[in-house]
Amino acid sequence: MDKNNLITFKVQRYDPEHDRIPHFQEFMVPSGKCLTVLEGLLYIKENLDSSLAFRASCRMAICGSCGILINNYPNLACHTQIEEFHSDTLTVKPLPNLPIIKDLVVDLIPFFNTHKSIKPYILRQDAEEMEKPTAEYAQPPRALETLLQFTHCIKCGICISACPTSASDRLFLGPQALSQCYRYCTDNRDEGEKERFPMVDTDHGVWHCHLAGACSEACPKGVDPALAIQLLKRRLVSRAVALGKKQQPSSTVPSPAETKPKLPFPGFTVK
Ligand code: SF4
Ligand code: FES
Incomplete structure (x- = not known):
């Protein structure tokens, strides 16, 4: 060789x-x-x-x-x-x-547990519809654009390992969980702010982020957790001073499959 x-x-x-x-x-x-x-x-x-x-x-x-x-x-x-x-x-x-x-x-278990703790799923009041869905919740393309990049997170933990605050504060929620908190709170179908905000509005939550930006620099999927954390801080402040727009969660719409006219299955061209 x-x-x-x-x-x-x-x-x-x-x-x-x-x-x-x-x-x-x-x-x-x-x-x-x-x-x-x-x-x-x-x-x-x-x-x-x-x-x-x-x-x-x-x-x-x-x-x-x-x-x-x-x-x-x-x-x-x-x-x-x-x-x-x-x-x-x-x-x-x-x-x-x-x-x-x-x-x-x-050991990624503590990391996954922190991720789980911010309830990374759609939270709504209409429990019955969530339990037995009759239609889809509307999400216009513009609403999706505001959070799309944060949905690309693959939970690799790389942002945590690059973060100087995570290195010095073992209780810090970290860039991954905080960015996912923003991702769900900003989703137009979600109503979970009230449940999630007390978890992130703490000394070991958003307010301990010093905006080093190392998380965004290191993320292999192009997610910008540092941006999400700043936007989350803005949401918290707006809410505290009652400036935030009261966001009504989207209502249900019939699924496209139900509204599209049914086209006949094309016939065979070769006999
Ligand atoms: S580095 Fe990027 S993809 Fe990996 S956990 Fe952090 S935000 Fe998600
Ligand atoms: S092996 Fe799956 S991300 Fe590298």
Whole structure:
């Protein structure tokens, strides 16, 4: 094997059952065979050390499970080309600000619990309609545009690992949960502000965000959580001084399938 085609992967290892502190182990990975950092890790696992622990699933930047720190920058391993670094050494570590389970695997349960705590779903008063829907809730394209980018969040935890406030305040709700709070509160079908606002209007909520912007810079899906947090602050202030427009949740509309004229199924053209 040509030595020039080898990349050194310096991988942080830590097994809580055997190690007192994390340490680094080096692996030589053929760059020609591995285009992405995830492929490099899979090569190590399959050919050099099967005990290496990391998480991955979709390999296409959708499941959000392969977030790691690559050369001290948080990113998705499946979404990062080895070539991008123009270097023959890559340092790979687990995402910061999250407890390490083993090697590159971090515990995402506290992160998911925080996400769940802000009730990331449509909340409405018409419980009966929610329980047994008779039609769809109307959402004009303009209303969707105001929140569309925030729906692209894949819950990878990368924004949390980049956030300096999350690093210093373990109780901080973090950019992911706060941006999702904004995403649902601003949804024209939602009526959940009253339930969600007390959770985010706290010292460990929106008001602890110092607008470093690291979350938006790092997000691999182009979500701008820092913007969402500022817009959420504005909503809270408007509500407090009674400036906010009273938003009526959208009413139901018949589904397009019910209103469209039924076209006859085209006949076969070849006999
Ligand atoms: S906002 Fe971006 S970085 Fe944060 S969890 Fe969602 S996709 Fe990941
Ligand atoms: S493996 Fe799914 S996002 Fe990377």
